Amino acid sequence: MAECPSCTEDVGVGGDVRVNEIVECGECLSELEVVSAAPLMLALAPEVEEDWGE
Amino acid sequence: MTAVLAVLASRIGVEEKRLLDELDRRGVACRQVDTRRLALDIGAPGPQWRIALNREIGFHRAVQAARGLEALGVTVVNSAAAIETCGDKWRTTLALRRAGLPVPRTALALGPEHAVAAIESIGYPVVIKPLIGSWGRLVTPVPDRQTAESIMEYLAALAAPHNRMVYIQRMIRKPARDIRVLVVGGEVAGAVHRYGEGVRTNIALGGRARPLRLGPDLAKLAIAAADAVEADIAGVDVIEDEAGEPSVLEVNHRVEFAGLQSALGDRVDVAARIVDHLVAGARR
Numbered sequence: 001m002a003e004c005p006s007c008t009e010d011v012g013v014g015g016d017v018r019v020n021e022i023v024e025c026g027e028c029l030s031e032l033e034v035v036s037a038a039p040l041m042l043a044l045a046p047e048v049e050e051d052w053g054e
Numbered sequence: 055m056t057a058v059l060a061v062l063a064s065r066i067g068v069e070e071k072r073l074l075d076e077l078d079r080r081g082v083a084c085r086q087v088d089t090r091r092l093a094l095d096i097g098a099p100g101p102q103w104r105i106a107l108n109r110e111i112g113f114h115r116a117v118q119a120a121r122g123l124e125a126l127g128v129t130v131v132n133s134a135a136a137i138e139t140c141g142d143k144w145r146t147t148l149a150l151r152r153a154g155l156p157v158p159r160t161a162l163a164l165g166p167e168h169a170v171a172a173i174e175s176i177g178y179p180v181v182i183k184p185l186i187g188s189w190g191r192l193v194t195p196v197p198d199r200q201t202a203e204s205i206m207e208y209l210a211a212l213a214a215p216h217n218r219m220v221y222i223q224r225m226i227r228k229p230a231r232d233i234r235v236l237v238v239g240g241e242v243a244g245a246v247h248r249y250g251e252g253v254r255t256n257i258a259l260g261g262r263a264r265p266l267r268l269g270p271d272l273a274k275l276a277i278a279a280a281d282a283v284e285a286d287i288a289g290v291d292v293i294e295d296e297a298g299e300p301s302v303l304e305v306n307h308r309v310e311f312a313g314l315q316s317a318l319g320d321r322v323d324v325a326a327r328i329v330d331h332l333v334a335g336a337r338r
Contacts, residue, residue: 016075018066018071018074018086019066019086019088020063020064020065020066020086020088021066021067021071022065022066022067033065034066045065046064046065049112050186050187051112051113051114051141051186051187052111052112052113052187052188052189053111053113053141053187053188053189053191053306053308054188054189054289054306054307054308054309054310
């Protein structure tokens, strides 16, 4: 569990979570980036940029 | 264990996770590289890994990472050349046309002031697309002159020079679907029909995918399209007009395959196909 940086609710992730993985806060639906897997630390994920895509 | 392979990504989404999981499952010595932290010094020895799978989501970062790593002796999949072509719709169209492949009639107006004349030379309706960008963002149908003039007035006010170039494509009258073909290493790995509203069928925009058994002509076309843009791994988008004649719309260099995988189920394991290609030495 880690605290959502947007709404401070606890966010749970699976045991196989990876650094830079994107997860969603179940409470406020913010898109979050895993910046550390152990200990679990979350940050707001970067906003979509103009050149992102497939 | 010395890593022989790297996965370049600043964002681990569902596809990157499946690829990393597949590499782990096979025991491939692999390093996950956050592209935002990559600094490439061409005067220093290169990285230990020999092959890099480029899953960077940002076009400019993906190109520069590939260019630098290639200079340091790393095989990057997809290559800088492929990303440069696929990431720019005009370059893609030119590469496909050069290879003799069918594309919708397309024009690039280098300034919005003269774009309406180019549109009327093609004939309404057309579709305007940003040169760089994906997921159907800002893809705009233009049914008539009034709409065209309004859009050009808006584009003329944009600050970035590349946003004032207008990529114009004849709108193909088609059923409410298109075709996505995944090509890996010069072979078709899977194909789906994508259904959606209007001109955009992107899964990212809520389009739905259904399995498609690809005939030999379309398979050949998709493989040729991937080859034309020099892509080892490619998501080729094809539309068929009302008479069934195909045109290649675009080729994607960083394929998002979750929708295709979900539609095809156990008929194909996309992550496994891509990893097979990488461990075989990533030869197209």
